[in-house]
Amino acid sequence: xxxxxxxxxxxxxxxxxxxxxxxxxxxxxxxxxxxxxxxxxxxxxxxxxxxxxxxxxxxxxxxxxxxxxxxxxxxxxxxxxxxxxxxxxxxxxxxxxxxxxxxxxxxxxxxxxxxxxx
Amino acid sequence: xxxxxxxxxxxxxxxxxxxxxxxxxxxxxxxxxxxxxxxxxxxxxxxxxxxxxxxxxxxxxxxxxxxxxxxxxxxxxxxxxxxxxxxxxxxxxxxxxxxxxxxxxxxxxxxxx
Numbered sequence: 708x709x710x711x712x713x714x715x716x717x718x719x720x721x722x723x724x725x726x727x728x729x730x731x732x733x734x735x736x737x738x739x740x741x742x743x744x745x746x747x748x749x750x751x752x753x754x755x756x757x758x759x760x761x762x763x764x765x766x767x768x769x770x771x772x773x774x775x776x777x778x779x780x781x782x783x784x785x786x787x788x789x790x791x792x793x794x795x796x797x798x799x800x801x802x803x804x805x806x807x808x809x810x811x812x813x814x815x816x817x818x819x820x821x822x823x824x825x
Numbered sequence: 826x827x828x829x830x831x832x833x834x835x836x837x838x839x840x841x842x843x844x845x846x847x848x849x850x851x852x853x854x855x856x857x858x859x860x861x862x863x864x865x866x867x868x869x870x871x872x873x874x875x876x877x878x879x880x881x882x883x884x885x886x887x888x889x890x891x892x893x894x895x896x897x898x899x900x901x902x903x904x905x906x907x908x909x910x911x912x913x914x915x916x917x918x919x920x921x922x923x924x925x926x927x928x929x930x931x932x933x934x935x936x937x938x
Contacts (some may be wrong), residue, residue, distance in 0.1 A: 711867070740926075749831070749913055749928030750868070763925055798867050814926070816867025 709733070711817035713799050720789055728784045728820045730799030737804030739782050740814060741774055744796040753797075756782060757804055779782045789824045796821050831914050831929030839937050840872045844901040846912060846932040853894040854916030858926065859886075871912075872899070904936050 712731045720726050733738050737758055742750040752766040756776045767773070771789075776782040786793055800814040831848045838844060848857075860866055860868035862914055864921050874890035874897060881888055887900045899917075912932050915926040 740925075747930070749829070749930045750915075750926070752925050752927070755925055766925075800867070805923050813870050813873065814867070819866065 711801050711815050713797075713817040713820050715820055716818065717821045717823075718819055719825065721825055722790055722791060725785065725787045726789055726822065728786075728797050728822070729801045730801075730817060731785070732782070732799070732801030733815055734780075735803070736801035736815075737779060738814075739776060739801075740800045740803045741782070741784050742798045742800065743768075744798055744819070746795075750798060753784070786822075789822075791824050794822055794824045797824065829914060829916060829927055829929040831932055833932060834930070835933040835935070837935045837937065838904055840904060840906060842904055844904055844908070844934060845898060846914075847896060847898040848914035848916075848929045849896045850916055850927075851895070854918055854927075855894065856917040857888070857890050857897040858915040858917065859888050859897070860913045860915065861897045862913065862931070864910075868913055901934075904934075904938055906936050909934055909936050 711733055714729045739756040741753040743753055744750050754761055754767055754774050755763045759776050759778050771787045774784045796819040798816055798819045800816045802814045828915055829848050829850050858873050859871045859898040860873050862868040869887055872881050874881055877890055877894050878892050881892040885902045911931045913931045914929040917926050
């Protein structure tokens, strides 16, 4: 497709279960970002990929969170042993990648996955 | 870590009125971004600012990168009903963590016809 897609769009799970969230970036975009948005809050940075490597994982809130990217394209964010405080909208964004001069490229966001942990 | 204070938290205005919102930071950024988010959608970039003092317009939107590099404002002139949504500011330190944006908590705009 033309834009960033994410699946599932909604996920309801029970506390303690593992969940996997998927992001398909725009074709040709080498940079991929995961953010978390809690109700009424701004976006919280989680992790950034350049190609298949993650130069910045500083935003992952705990070791229950992990992400991988294969083939320089699709990324999966995994949350193990989910807790109720993990409930949020998880947003993925992609950009062409790298820096041109002093300018950062535009990040294009997907519609998000709404996660509810009961 | 860096924090952004965005204000106001919400605004209720009449169609045709002008709107102003701003963000301040405890530390400097070298890129400021303004996004709009509609319900059920991801944020969409409205304006990007790359230099201190820069003033940029996009239609009815005008944004400025503060001289101190610690603040930015967004103005919307002659508001219309489709301006309704949540507006976010975001700052980046491009030379340290490429792509990592720090977001404000958003300004929810309601426009009454």
